[in-house]
Amino acid sequence: MTPVRFTLMALVLLGGAAASPHAATLEITNQKLAVRYDDAARSFSVTDRATGLSFLTDAKLEGTAKVTEGSLVVTQADGSTTVALREELPFVFVTRELTNAGSTETETRSIVPLSFAIDLAKAAPELRTLGSAGLTPPDKNPGSYLFLTCADPATRRGVVTGWVTQDRASGVLFSEVKDGRVNIKAQLDYGHLRIPAGQSATLEALAIGLFDDARLGEEQYADLIKKQYDIRLRPMPTVYCSWYAEKNGMAGDEKSTVELAQFVAKELKPFGLGVIQIDDEWQDGGKFNGPRRGFERARPDGPYPHGMAPVAAAVDQAGLTFGLWWLPFARNHQAPEYKDRQDWFVKRENGKPYETDWGGTCLDLTHPDVQAQLADIARAYRSWGVKYYKMDGLWTGAACEQIYVNDGYKDDHFGNNQPFHDPAVTNIEAFRSGLKLLRRSAGDDVFFSGCCVAQNMRELCAVGLVDSMRIGPDYNADGVGIKTGPLRGSRLYFLNGRVWWNDPDPPIVRPSGSGMGIKPVSLDEARLGASWVSVVGQLFLVSDWLPELPAERIEVLKRTMSHHDATARPVDYFDNAMPTTWLVTATNDTVRRDVVGVFNWEASELKAGYASSRLGLAPAPRHFAFDFWANAPLPDFGDNFDCTVSAKSCRVVAVRADEGHPVLVSTSRHVTQGIIDVTDEKWNDGCLSATSKVVGGDPYELRIAGMERWKCVSAAVSAEDQGAGVTIEVLPSEPGWLRLKIHSATARAVNWRLNCKTV
Secondary structure, three states, rough: OOEEEEEEOOOOOOOEEEEOOOOOOOOOOOOEEEEEOOOOOOHHHHHHHHOOOOEEEEEEEEEEEEEOOOOOEEEEOEEEEEEEEOOOOOOOEEEEEOOOOOOOOOEEEEEEEEEEEEOOOOOHHEEEEEEEEEEEEEOOOOOEEEEEEEEEEOOOOOEEEEOOOOOOEEEEEEEEEEEEEEEEEEEEEEEEEOOOOOEEEEEEEEEEEEEOOOOHHHHHHHHHHHHOOOOOOOOOOOEEEOOOOOOOOOOOOOHHHHHHHHHHHHHHHHHHEEEEOOOOEEEEEOOOOOOEEEEEEEOOOOOOOOOOHHHHHHHHHHEEEEEEEOOOOEEEEHHHOOOOOOHHHHHOOOOOEEEEEOOOOEOOOOOOOHHHHHHHHHHHHHHEEEEEEEEOOHHHOOOOOOOOOOOOOOOOOOEOOOOOOOOOOHHHHHHHHHHHHHHHHHHOEEEEEEEOOOOHHHHHOOOOOOOEEEEEOOOOOOOOOOHHHHHHHOOHHHHHOOOOOOOOOOOOOOOOEOOOOEOOOOOOOOHHHHHHOOOOOOOEEOOOOOHOOOHHHHHHOOOOOOOOOOOEEEEEOOOOOOEEEEEEEEOOOOOOOEEEEEEOOOOOOEEEEEEHHHHOOOOOOOOEEEEEOOEEEEEEEEEEEEEEEEOOOOEEEEEEEEOOOEEEEEEOOOOOOOHHHHHHHHEEEEEEEEEEEEEOOEEEEEEEEEEOOOEEEEEEHHHHHHHHHOOOEEEEEOEEEEEEEEEOOOOOEEEEEEEEEEO
């Protein structure tokens, strides 16, 4: 490990004259970056040492600079700014300390700790910025919460900027084009940051880095957040959500939920479905503004008159997890039970209760009585048998406005509230303290599902405190139908599995019926939505009434709802606002497996074509390919991959390089075609062998390519598998391919082998 070092260099002016003693450059470096502070210009720059490109320039910091413990520290009139490098990380880290040198307390609602210019050796019109608002020209981005990337679509080279911490503030980033350069402004919105006289506050940490592939930079940025908050996600579940169902929707009822649990246990649990989550309208309370808010109890005259514990027990008996929706951080100040508890609520600047559209009245999460109620409810749910909490309207915990649908920055007048019960707490601190309280009260084995950043992007400050987060609005709330969730899940893909599991809301597979205004979809559209969630590896929910779905729609769910742990990346991330093509790569076993998903969300045909290297495939003279939904091989390809996709449909293609002998390209269990079910594939002296995890009663097919010069002599399973009644048969196959089918009455890991000889 190369230590961070620093130097003091005298500047040489044009003509060779020595600079003034005060005209000096301070420098700190690690193996990847060099940070230089120009005392004359009162600004710093960051250079990529491998290329010599100063990609960050004109970062103004007025003050007196020095190097302390390997970091650049600039002392300013109201505090200081530290610019640091960490070991060999490809980021520079900037942190501001704000000091109150006065005799009275100060309050800060928003602050801009840093602005700088970006140089990618390309004209600004050739670049694109990508953030929470999506992909835009740099001068058209409205502002992004949490992160902002500026990249060259042609090369993917770009600068990734993001807030590593959001403990007390909501971090925002803006871009503009000025004098032909892209400029970035980093802003922190606190709501209320109060600093007592003579004290200081350390602001949030900002990370900035240059990457040859900015997708990898965003992933490394998410890893920084993961490390910062020691994030250890609970395993991703597959979830039934009752809300959108065309029958027994919203919260369902006692009878339908038990019926559903029995159906799922028999038909879909073996394929991954493990949680049944009941949504809004189970709870008691009056109707004032949005949902009822008597979350302490089920509604006596509602769908669960005997309470939630009995139905939770029935779901548990079926071997499934019971989940429950609620809105933890708001109540109705108008409700009779809160008549004498008005001090529980946050007040607006005019003294009125902080009422929000649909969200209700924001609770003051610093009030001890509010904290006690939240803890009691969380513990009660746990005692009922609830182990999956879907927590809606989380923005109310930060006492801010609902601005649904929220993607890019919108001025929500953050901080337009009177001080909390504890006035030293910022809006974001209050929000995060509420989530921490719920975790302590519910227990470590409860899965926290957050909902949703689209109501107000301040909810991105839940990083490290929820297991999943709805990253978009309700299905079709933005009018773009089946791509509502995938649109946001694509631009925020790098958070998935690192910061939390992205929840894009359920893909719809129903062929008829309507629930919550959701229209039925064609079989192609059902495969499109479900395959996208599965291929990119985000949280899979289903909200169609499962017991009455036709077999072909149940088949779509069986082949998509299991989760994989491979790496999934959008190929055209900086080319299209809605990426069409994804590559999934698994390298954690004996062979590499790749799956290319091409998704056409539009009403016209899509032609997709990429160099194999652009896709991310390993170089090879020939690749084999198998189209999952077409159940057919595609033509072999070499340096270029091309395919045509019909309107509102997809193609999910398994790819394997030609290795000069038979290789397993595809299986029938799941759209990832071997990634979740095949291990230990080997070729040894004419024998291809592997282990396949099969579902009991589900015929399992192997698709093997590279058979042109080979003949199948025999196919067999192990003696132990034969003893359990497992069989294998050779099927009719396409030229150059071989299909085998395994039958097992029980779920098991089957060891199989194929003996071949040359022809």
